Amino acid sequence: MARVVIVGGGYGGLASAVRLAKLGHDVTLLEASETLGGALTSISEDGFTWDAGPDALLVPAVVRDLFRKSGRPLGPELGLEGDDGLVPLETVREHRFADRTVLRLPGxxxxxxxxxxxxxxxxxxxxxxxxxxxxxxxxxxxxxxxxxxxxxxxxxxxxxxxxxxxxxxxxxxxxxxxxxxxxxxxxxxxxxxxxxxxxxxxxxxxxxxxxEQCFGAWTLPGGLHGLRDLLAARLATRGVTVLVDTPVRDIEVRAGRAVAVSTTRGGEIPADVVVCAVDPRRMPALASYVERTMPAIPPVVTHLGLTGDVPDLPHETVLHGDPMLVIRPGGQAPDGCTAWTLHGRGRLAEDMLRVLARAKIDVRDNVVARIDRSPRELVTDWGGSPHGVLWQGRHTVRQRLGPRTPVEGVYAVGAHATPGAGLAYVGLGAALVAAEVGPA
Known part of the structure; x- marks a missing residue:
C-alpha cells in the first residue's frame, strides 16, 4: 500500500483519488480552497444556481467507467434504475452566423x-x-x-x-x-x-x-456540478482523507524522488506517490519542466437570473462574430424564472447584454439577478485555468506533463496535463495515472 498525496481537489484530483483508493492505496487529498470541485462547481444567488464551469461533457463512457471502477455505477448513486444517470442533449449547440443563417448541430x-x-x-x-x-x-x-x-x-x-x-x-x-x-x-x-x-x-x-458526432453531449439532472457531490461522497466511501483549506507550498524531493508534500498549515505530509492535479507551474519542483507553456485564459462570464418570457434556446447557442458570445441556458431557478450563463470572447467593448440585444435577443428588462466574473477572478478562485495549456504549436503536446513526470514518484493529471482540458480528457488522464501507479 502506497501513501498517495493528491494536490488539488478539482475533477482530475477527485477522479484520481477515488480510483487510487479503490486500488487499495492510502490516499490523502489536499485542496487549497474551502470547497472541492475546482471549476466543477456551482454558484448561487437570489434563488438561482448556475454551473460555474462546464455544463456538458463528451465521451460519457469515461464518467461511467470512473464510477464503475471505484464503486457503484452512476445510476444507483442518483437513485435511478440501471447504470446510467447521464442525460443526452439533443443538440450539441446552435450556431448563429454573421450572415444570420442558423445551424443546430445534433450530436x-x-x-x-x-x-x-x-x-x-x-x-x-x-x-x-x-x-x-x-x-x-x-x-x-x-x-x-x-x-x-x-x-x-x-x-x-x-x-x-x-x-x-x-x-x-x-x-x-x-x-x-x-x-x-x-x-x-x-x-x-x-x-x-x-x-x-x-x-x-x-x-x-x-x-x-x-x-461530438459519435458520442454527443451529455449532462446530469440538475447540472453537471452534481458530479462534484457524487465524487465527494465516493471519497468518503473509499476512506480518502480530505483536507480542504490546505494550500500546498511544494513537492519535497530528496535523492531524486518525491518523499512528501509541504503545506502552509499542516507542515509536511509524507508520500510515496504524489499526484499533481493543479497547474504544475504552481509547484516549484515541477515548474522548470513546464516553463515554456502558457495557460489558456478563461472567457468573461456573466450569470443571469431572468424573469418573464425569454427566448427558448437550446443547451448552448453561439453568436459568431467579434465579440463571440455563448449563451448557456440551464441551472436552477425560482418558479417563473430562468437561469442563463454568458461567455464572451473578443472585443468586449460594451456590456454583453447590449451585444445580445443587437442580435435580437434582448433580455435586459428580464434581469433580476446578475453575477459578472472576469478571467482573472476565475483563475484566482479556481487556482488555475480549466482550459489548460494554450496551444503554441506541435511541440505543446510534449511540453505538458502526465501521466508521468521527470520527478520519480510524481504524476500529473488535470486540464494542464496529458491528454488535456475538458472533462472527458481529464477523466481519461485520471485513468492513466491509476494505471501507472497500479494496485497496492
Missing amino acids: GSRRDQVEAFEGLSPGLGEQWDEYVHDYEEVWDLLRRHYFEEPWQPDSLPKDVGRLLGSRDVLYKHLKRSFRDDRPATVAAHTFVADGHDLRNVPTWAGVVTYL
Whole structure:
C-alpha cells in the first residue's frame, strides 16, 4: 500500500483519488480552497444556481467507467434504475452566423449532422461528413496509444509519432477542407471558445468534431456540478482523507524522488506517490519542466437570473462574430424564472447584454439577478485555468506533463496535463495515472 498525496481537489484530483483508493492505496487529498470541485462547481444567488464551469461533457463512457471502477455505477448513486444517470442533449449547440443563417448541430448521429448541414446549404453535408470521417482513424490511433494508454513521448509507435509531430495546423486544414466559412467556424468553435489561436492548434486536435458526432453531449439532472457531490461522497466511501483549506507550498524531493508534500498549515505530509492535479507551474519542483507553456485564459462570464418570457434556446447557442458570445441556458431557478450563463470572447467593448440585444435577443428588462466574473477572478478562485495549456504549436503536446513526470514518484493529471482540458480528457488522464501507479 502506497501513501498517495493528491494536490488539488478539482475533477482530475477527485477522479484520481477515488480510483487510487479503490486500488487499495492510502490516499490523502489536499485542496487549497474551502470547497472541492475546482471549476466543477456551482454558484448561487437570489434563488438561482448556475454551473460555474462546464455544463456538458463528451465521451460519457469515461464518467461511467470512473464510477464503475471505484464503486457503484452512476445510476444507483442518483437513485435511478440501471447504470446510467447521464442525460443526452439533443443538440450539441446552435450556431448563429454573421450572415444570420442558423445551424443546430445534433450530436451522436452522423446522418443527422449531414442533414443539418444540407439544410444550411446543398453540398455542405457531404463536405462536413468527409471532414469528420477523416478523424475516425485519428481517434482510433490516439485512443489506443495516447488517450487510453500511458504514453512515453520518446518511445511512440511510428504512426503516432508522425501524427503528433506533424506541422499541419487546424487553421490551414480548415481552409483546405471548406470553401464556406460556416462549417469551418463550427469545426473551430471549441478551440476559439477555449481561447486558442487556430494557427497554433495541431490538426489532429480537431478530433473533437468526431467525438461530438459519435458520442454527443451529455449532462446530469440538475447540472453537471452534481458530479462534484457524487465524487465527494465516493471519497468518503473509499476512506480518502480530505483536507480542504490546505494550500500546498511544494513537492519535497530528496535523492531524486518525491518523499512528501509541504503545506502552509499542516507542515509536511509524507508520500510515496504524489499526484499533481493543479497547474504544475504552481509547484516549484515541477515548474522548470513546464516553463515554456502558457495557460489558456478563461472567457468573461456573466450569470443571469431572468424573469418573464425569454427566448427558448437550446443547451448552448453561439453568436459568431467579434465579440463571440455563448449563451448557456440551464441551472436552477425560482418558479417563473430562468437561469442563463454568458461567455464572451473578443472585443468586449460594451456590456454583453447590449451585444445580445443587437442580435435580437434582448433580455435586459428580464434581469433580476446578475453575477459578472472576469478571467482573472476565475483563475484566482479556481487556482488555475480549466482550459489548460494554450496551444503554441506541435511541440505543446510534449511540453505538458502526465501521466508521468521527470520527478520519480510524481504524476500529473488535470486540464494542464496529458491528454488535456475538458472533462472527458481529464477523466481519461485520471485513468492513466491509476494505471501507472497500479494496485497496492
